Amino acid sequence: MAPEQQSPNSGSNSNIDERKRKRKQSNRESARRSRMRKQQRLDELMAQESQIQEENKKLQKIIDDSKQLYLNFASENNVLRAQLGELTDRLRSLNSVLEIASEVSGMAFDIPAIPDALLEPWLLPCPIQPIAASADMFRH
Numbered sequence: 391m392a393p394e395q396q397s398p399n400s401g402s403n404s405n406i407d408e409r410k411r412k413r414k415q416s417n418r419e420s421a422r423r424s425r426m427r428k429q430q431r432l433d434e435l436m437a438q439e440s441q442i443q444e445e446n447k448k449l450q451k452i453i454d455d456s457k458q459l460y461l462n463f464a465s466e467n468n469v470l471r472a473q474l475g476e477l478t479d480r481l482r483s484l485n486s487v488l489e490i491a492s493e494v495s496g497m498a499f500d501i502p503a504i505p506d507a508l509l510e511p512w513l514l515p516c517p518i519q520p521i522a523a524s525a526d527m528f529r530h
Contacts (some may be wrong), residue, residue, distance in 0.1 A: 481504055482504060483503070485501050
């Protein structure tokens with residue numbers, strides 16, 4: 391029997407097989423790197439989501455606190471408006487009494503006109519008095 395001789399194509403076939411094997415290995419490595427990048431990006435996005443949710447909670451608390459402050463101030467403002475109305479009525483009544491006393495006694499009293507503080511808030515009906523602010527008036 392004659393020894394088997396390799397055909398000239400068998401060397402190129404082994405080169406082709408070797409290139410295919412290297413290409414497969416390269417593709418596997420590339421796919422592995424791609425999966426790692428995707429996983430890293432996913433981890434970054436999840437961390438960012440966590441951070442945004444935490445920031446959202448903080449902002450929601452600030453909004454809720456601000457709403458509560460607004461409601462407190464609105465309530466206090468309504469009370470002050472009611473008191474203003476009551477005091478204005480009382481002042482008008484006292485001015486009426488002074489006018490009657492002036493007519494009866496014949497003495498002239500200087501009775502200033504009462505500005506309507508709701509229509510003209512820049513005209514204050516009484517002298518300016520300092521207002522003390524409480525420590526928790528403007529919480530952050």
